[in-house]
Amino acid sequence: MTKKYVYFFGKGNSEGNASMKSILGGKGANLADMASLDLPVPPGFTITTEACAEYTEIGEKKLFAKIDKEVMEQLKKLEKVTGKTFGKGPNPLLVSVRSGAAASMPGMMDTILNLGLNDETITAMIKLTKNERFVWDSYRRFMQMFSDVVLGVEHDHFEHALESLKKKKKAKLDTDLTAADLKALVAEYKAIVKRDTKKEFPQDPVEQLWNGVRAVFSSWNNPRAEKYRQLNDIRGLLGTAVNIQSMVFGNGGDDCATGVAFTRDPSTGANEYFYGEFLINAQGEDVVAGIRTPQQITLAGSKAWAKNQSVTEATRKSKFPSLEEAMPKCFKELDAIKTKLEKHYKDMQDLEFTIEKGVLYMLQTRNGKRTAQAAVKIATDLVKEKLIDEKTAVLRIEPASLDQLLHPVFVKASEAKAVKIVTGLPASPGSATGQVVFNAEEAEKWSKAGKDVILCRIETSPEDITGMHVSKGVLTARGGMTSHAAVVARGMGTCCVAGCSDIVMDYAKKCFTVGKVVVKEGDWISLNGSIGAVYKGKVETVDPALTGPFGDIMKLADKYKKIGVRTNADTPHDTEVAVKFGAEGIGLCRTEHMFFEPDKIISFRRMILVAETVKKIKEDHGVKSVYDLKTGKDCCMNKEEAAAVVQYKQALDELLPLQRKDFLGIFKALEGRPAIIRLLDPPLHEFLPAKENVAGQKEMAKTMGVSVAKIQELVDANHEFNPMLGLRGCRLGIIFPEVTEMQARAIVEAAAAVKGSHPEIMIPIVGNVKELINQKEICKKVIAQVEKEKKIKINVMIGTMIEVPRAAMTADEIATEAEFFSFGTNDLTQMGCGFSRDDAGKFLKDYVKLGIYEYDPFVVLDQGGIGRLVKTAVEYGRKVNPKLPIGICGEHGGDPKTVEFCHNAGLTYVSCSPYRVPIARLAAAHAAIKQK
């Protein structure tokens, strides 16, 4: 059987149906479907997406030769069904040529209306309709669209001619132009075409048709469409279909109209009234073009609109009546169709219709685009209305979209009015308005003075953490979606726009510039972290609600999900937020963030200052821990050495109660939920002033009471060429075991003080089971000590991160010692792929563009590569201990695709930043439902 490329649609004649979206496109399939439902659909036919794919592959010439016969047959059929003739009188067949892919890509591809008009059919149409103005209007519209889309004549030339004419004729609206005006305009259009293309406007309707088809097929790969697919993650489609449909006219007089409508409110999801707009005596593009003010479909809608626009009821009724009032019969019919379609498609629909001489025609129906708020409301409502079941409702909500519901958001109208300065990466969602500052200290100072600040940096570093914490938002010029700023901000739930490469920061002059725009310290700006926009001045915000339909959907998600959802939280506040968002515990509590607080960093720096000296003393004395060194007279140390030992111990003694306090707050906030606490992870240099930060070095020297040279020496000694692969994680705990001891003690003492707490100690950067054994031994010893001191039993699990590839490859060995695994997929990706998170931005964008990686592997887990390491580790680990709890706590833990992967890989839980918890819960439910 030869392949069928063209499918007819029309009452009783449809060859396709709703299930054929992939080859007919959404529009084509639904037109066929609506026709089969006996709805008033102008007949036509659809050229398949497969033809589009071949168009790209074998080229226009070969494809058109292949489908020519079929198209001509369908055209004949269309003539027969409509009783009209294509390109000829007395009753000429005019058609629209419209794109339509399987996924909705509104406005991204090209459309031509009124095709089939030429100097000959014009005459026939005038004779037939006795409406000269309408025909000339249709002709000039057709010429305009066709010349732009097919012939590549600048759109502006036509607009300019139209505007000149309107000026000359003192016409306000297009509808004020007469038939004669329009006829003259057509003549002018023809001259423009001739001038620009050196050819006459094509008169052969068949030539017009093929040109239209070519234009639509070509538009599939136009940059705009490609960008749209990329942004909306639309993949795996063949191409666009082409729908050739017999025209009906909304511009044939005052008994004609055209409109678009949503069956429910696409912004809120409310099912109050039929939401939509229409225009009398107009064609499709006029409704969205904004030249004339559209009218509302329902009376209720119209009244609400009038109120909002401060239009009096008298004016409304006379100038902007609703369809319900203006064309009650058509409205009634449309309203019935609306109900029928919602029942049929079991979802909110987005409709297009045209009324020609009082007769209603349906031109399109599709599932309507909606905000996350509306999606949640509609899904829960449809369950109540028994149109869909719970699982379907859950699957209806795109997990990532929940993000919109969790952060304070700008009031739409206010944002629309704001002046955009620049666009960066949407690094951490939410909205923020504040005054610009350029360093962390200023941020703290201003914030203490009660000001809202936006911290602006070239890029952030751990030294900026406190400053970030007090800021309403963070803006950086460098760094990607997983840069320090982005990761930390998402963790904090702070809005962040990162990597605005057009910004030039000038710390010295305390300003940043974008082209000619200069923003100075203290200036107000607003960030929309969900889209990466930066605005001048203030934009109003509003808080989200977690109850109502949102709560209902989350309940359903929890009912169906199998995998647990924990959170990455480092502070009691983060923990509280996460618990509110439904976290079942902490999957990752990073203890290093705590060390950056001013009081702690001083003690810790004091320790680092003497750490090497103390290490050498221990080696000389052959002891493992500083506490095993003899002190006093017999100590065999010189004065300097003895002082170093004292300082080292003192620093640890200072840190212990501070750390314990952190954990106390977290355990309390968890109310009995488990908490995985990771021991110190980053390399020591992160706790010291940077090499370039001479001021910081001077300050540290002063605080420590040593020379600046000494501090510089320390900074140099702790410098690493590849700190990512340096002395960090358990390596630190092994070289400086007292730090592990102190941290373990802080955890266990805090746990002892909060009844019902469930601490789980996690050892980072383990690559070899012997590292784990070393650290576990220290922890076990401390636990036993504290149990003895406090005379209670404390249940502490000790497990490990799996983040070094070697750990994944030897997970069978590690599982003999680890009581749980947690995949640190950030580092596993860095080491497994050999990508430095801080540097890879340079080429990862190109890599995704070139298709080397489907997604940025730091955003969506690279399932084909790193995923194999994960699966290997799960398999090895569970072979040794079938009940081994295994989680994931990298940034990926909140990514829906990764959550699905984790569900399928048999993980016990995922852990993500507090604001991603609801997303992960929903994604987990999706995974479980899809699996069945």
Add this chain to the structure above:
Amino acid sequence: MTKKYVYFFGKGNSEGNASMKSILGGKGANLADMASLDLPVPPGFTITTEACAEYTEIGEKKLFAKIDKEVMEQLKKLEKVTGKTFGKGPNPLLVSVRSGAAASMPGMMDTILNLGLNDETITAMIKLTKNERFVWDSYRRFMQMFSDVVLGVEHDHFEHALESLKKKKKAKLDTDLTAADLKALVAEYKAIVKRDTKKEFPQDPVEQLWNGVRAVFSSWNNPRAEKYRQLNDIRGLLGTAVNIQSMVFGNGGDDCATGVAFTRDPSTGANEYFYGEFLINAQGEDVVAGIRTPQQITLAGSKAWAKNQSVTEATRKSKFPSLEEAMPKCFKELDAIKTKLEKHYKDMQDLEFTIEKGVLYMLQTRNGKRTAQAAVKIATDLVKEKLIDEKTAVLRIEPASLDQLLHPVFVKASEAKAVKIVTGLPASPGSATGQVVFNAEEAEKWSKAGKDVILCRIETSPEDITGMHVSKGVLTARGGMTSHAAVVARGMGTCCVAGCSDIVMDYAKKCFTVGKVVVKEGDWISLNGSIGAVYKGKVETVDPALTGPFGDIMKLADKYKKIGVRTNADTPHDTEVAVKFGAEGIGLCRTEHMFFEPDKIISFRRMILVAETVKKIKEDHGVKSVYDLKTGKDCCMNKEEAAAVVQYKQALDELLPLQRKDFLGIFKALEGRPAIIRLLDPPLHEFLPAKENVAGQKEMAKTMGVSVAKIQELVDANHEFNPMLGLRGCRLGIIFPEVTEMQARAIVEAAAAVKGSHPEIMIPIVGNVKELINQKEICKKVIAQVEKEKKIKINVMIGTMIEVPRAAMTADEIATEAEFFSFGTNDLTQMGCGFSRDDAGKFLKDYVKLGIYEYDPFVVLDQGGIGRLVKTAVEYGRKVNPKLPIGICGEHGGDPKTVEFCHNAGLTYVSCSPYRVPIARLAAAHAAIKQK
């Protein structure tokens, strides 16, 4: 059956034999064996190494209770066999108590002679021997040893007393002291013991015996013995055995003697004469103590000695006669035993003997330690003598030891006299003498002036390569065995001592200091890279020979090995050396080293300068390659852009012929052998002056004709936080495809010019098959172009490094495109273990000490972890392509243990630096022979 802890040995009475080394130790097993061979062995018994293990485990008390009965029974038996009584007259049994582990650890553990002497047996002995002087001499020796080893009395106290006495008595030698003198000395010794231990010297012989046993067992774990085992990689032993043997006395008069001998020359392996020394009227320790000049065993040896020492024949004959002359009967007997033992053990032996009253006794035999040169000579000789077969001969040579034979070496005598300044890591073997310079430019300048230089740096960087190349040796204060200096120096075959942490380099003052020693620019120093020694002044060197026994052994190795051996070589010179050493081709030719040459780096820097600009232009114009950009009037570029494009192309055009020339030389040197050439690997910043190198930046600015600020901007833009994981390898080739194009063209054009060349292009840092596809496509295109241009067919294989963990995990995908794999185990270890080679020195030493890794994973492949990645990749790759050639080209390629692993893992070849090729060939033969 209860475990037997004690084994008797003696003529017709031996309970053990030569095969029981692991429990009797080498000495004990061979004593039993010699006795069974009817050789004159004084009887005794051996306490097993198992007892030593239990000593460490359950402690002295429990162990001694356990073995007491057995020891006493064996002691009784010894009394019976010797007809003597222990601790009693009239014929007292005296014994030696000596350690003896399964592996020879000469001088590392403790020995006690003459045990059983006390105030009572003294009298009996005097009566029996009628030689009062001998008895008192034996007693004072025993007291001295026992007090030192068992009682912990300072050795010096006794030495001091002895020396005082000799001074007082004007005695030159110990033998000049009379019986009365020695008697007085014993009294003084007793006083010393009493004073220091507050106890009398123990008189009970059984107490003496157990104390001796305890001392030997304890000495197993003394720091000196532990260090020795660590240095000599002696692992898996239970402990030391204790040999208790009835004493025979070499110090009983002029018819007594004691000596040590090698059956062949341990330095050269020559089988000319019986090599050894003895002393008349002496006990064992005197021979090595150097107080008296020992005499030679054979007449020939004695004459040679006299000549070397400028001793006249008359003096020699009268004062230093050979054993052959002095005791012809005993010599004859010893000579016969020598022959018997060599035949029996089929190897060169190291003997100890004592002559008591004209009767010869054998106290020990073992396989003699020897130099690499001797080992090779002896093994090949033994094959000729039909004592061993070829495979045994091959296995007799420790592959790593060959290193000694490949580099110029110091003349021993000259080195012995030299003053050692400091010791560092033996980073690259060989010896070098030269004048000190402190930077690469000076090195080049001085070298051009015909001077031998030693380049001294805190650490080296790629900028130093040319300077390193012209230096005789390299000395660094920082960095480990795999630091830049070490790796590059080994690659060049240049001697290098690295990581001398005691050195303080002062570039400003052009000197380095070690404590109080100051070495200035221009001072002469000498490096021994095989042991890490740095000497003041000049030391003479001598060149190695690659023929003779060495050549014979290498031929045998090639006969038995299965896996191929290639070399890592970047220059024609390296290639020639490697071919001379038997390399079968190049396994890794690093092209980046070529770029560091002054003419090339300028062109390459010119390219880097505009690379980002050109990349942006290409993106704007939607083209992949700079050659696809339209130039001239239609180019749509502004002036700056057009200039950048021109400069970019020009730089590439300059590089092409330079690169081609490099490859030409290499292909010629290979004479038809295959060459794997790796495309550019390091990140771009390595080709730019370092951030701190302002002078270099200024120079570059001048050369490029741009501002210094521009260069600094460039340096900053190319700065990476973790360059190891940054924009390097194929990532560069993908972002800047023209570089790949240029390199591929240089390779293929060179191959076209040298008949019979076999280029194999290797793509580095591939983690994803799509990267390989991208680069392969470019190479294939270039190959086709060149084939067309030159009108010939060029066979080029295109394969990839497996060095990113993700590549190993997806090797099945990669094998569909790669025509060969080569494991880059350096990077695979870095990424797999998460260790930065440049930074891990800080903790890897501790890790090895703590036993977390058995060996430094950058020296010996971590088989348990990284080895799993290797095996996974081999399995995946061969599943797709069973004939896939797979090699290894990391630094590990020359490590014998890794070579064995590679053989067992089914690899096709290993590749290593030229000077490691013979080692790898031999290790490959070992692996093949052992496998059978």
